[in-house]
Amino acid sequence: MTTLPVCAARLVRHSRLVICPVTTSLTRCLHASIKGNPAKTTRALVPMYSKFKESSECRNMSFLGGQDKDFIFRQLLEYKSFTYTYLLADAKTKEAILIDPVLETVDRDVKLVTDMGLNLLYGVNTHVHADHITGTGKIKEKIPTCKSVISEVSTAKADIKLKAGDKLKFGNFEIEARATPGHTGGCMTFVCHKKGLVFTGDAVLIRGCGRTDFQEGDAAKLYKSVHSQIFSLPDDYLVLPAHDYTGQTSSTVGEEKTLNPRLTKSLEEFQQIMKNLNLPYPKQIDKALPANLVCGIQEEQAAQ
Numbered sequence: 001m002t003t004l005p006v007c008a009a010r011l012v013r014h015s016r017l018v019i020c021p022v023t024t025s026l027t028r029c030l031h032a033s034i035k036g037n038p039a040k041t042t043r044a045l046v047p048m049y050s051k052f053k054e055s056s057e058c059r060n061m062s063f064l065g066g067q068d069k070d071f072i073f074r075q076l077l078e079y080k081s082f083t084y085t086y087l088l089a090d091a092k093t094k095e096a097i098l099i100d101p102v103l104e105t106v107d108r109d110v111k112l113v114t115d116m117g118l119n120l121l122y123g124v125n126t127h128v129h130a131d132h133i134t135g136t137g138k139i140k141e142k143i144p145t146c147k148s149v150i151s152e153v154s155t156a157k158a159d160i161k162l163k164a165g166d167k168l169k170f171g172n173f174e175i176e177a178r179a180t181p182g183h184t185g186g187c188m189t190f191v192c193h194k195k196g197l198v199f200t201g202d203a204v205l206i207r208g209c210g211r212t213d214f215q216e217g218d219a220a221k222l223y224k225s226v227h228s229q230i231f232s233l234p235d236d237y238l239v240l241p242a243h244d245y246t247g248q249t250s251s252t253v254g255e256e257k258t259l260n261p262r263l264t265k266s267l268e269e270f271q272q273i274m275k276n277l278n279l280p281y282p283k284q285i286d287k288a289l290p291a292n293l294v295c296g297i298q299e300e301q302a303a304q
């Protein structure tokens with residue numbers, strides 16, 4: 001109870017970024033407490049604060065701020081392949097996961113994890129990437145307790161093979177694995193419901209989607225899995241893709257449902273668009289695919 005006005009003060013600061021009725025009321029209430037009766041104000045703040053904690057604004061604040069008292073979040077860029085790696089951690093228990101680490105940036109990521117005193121449980125791959133080598137193998141060498149993770153459908157080697165519906169826990173948080181094939185056969189999307197975050201890998205990119213011209217790529221499958229597994233999530237969930245080539249960092253389910261120039265079309269139109277993308281093959285595909293089938297540089301490769 002005593003910390004409530006402090007929390008409210010932080011909310012007031014954040015309310016400059018995002019204005020919503022709940023924070024506006026909180027602001028008024030806090031200002032009233034300066035003039036009036038603080039105990040009465042605190043009583044009035046309790047239901048408002050509870051409502052705020054459940055709101056998308058509150059969830060997104062921790063994304064904007066990168067950290068709150070419960071949750072740590074970082075979006076990290078590997079700028080040669082324009083890949084985003086995500087660090088998620090429980091701020092209290094220090095248990096952490098990395099989603100889509102890249103070989104070239106393993107040292108940066110391991111230093112961040114170590115500096116922050118985190119206990120990295122999992123290095124998770126959304127799929128067998130074709131454009132860069134995953135960092136999960138090298139991370140395991142540096143942090144032997146960390147387990148590599150990928151979908152079982154991918155047929156890649158890893159410590160943990162996920163099925164649709166499986167959950168990975170870290171402290172008081174978890175990500176739910178959803179099968180979203182189409183870019184590759186084994187693509188998975190990870191949802192952190194508590195924070196309203198959805199890690200789409202290459203299934204949904206911001207105003208785009210993963211190509212479907214190799215690795216069991218299938219435009220119809222991609223369309224159906226995105227619509228059933230991602231567009232069915234609440235509109236305010238933050239979409240966090242594995243790549244962006246235009247300098248954007250995040251979107252929302254609601255935005256992509258209405259503004260994505262490919263996925264808002266009919267299935268037939270989508271298939272035509274994907275057939276005519278004519279993208280050059282990723283530059284690293286020949287070394288990335290075999291390495292990623294063993295989750296990066298691992299014993300199997302070193303022994304060869």
Ligand SMILES: N[C@@H](CCC(=O)N[C@@H](CSS)C(=O)NCC(=O)O)C(=O)O
Pocket residue numbers: 081129130131202208209210211212243279280281282283284
């Ligand atoms: N130029 C890059 C590869 C770019 C590319 O093909 N990206 C993939 C995801 S990584 S396999 C993709 O699906 N792109 C969709 C799109 O519309 O751009 C390189 O050489 O690495």
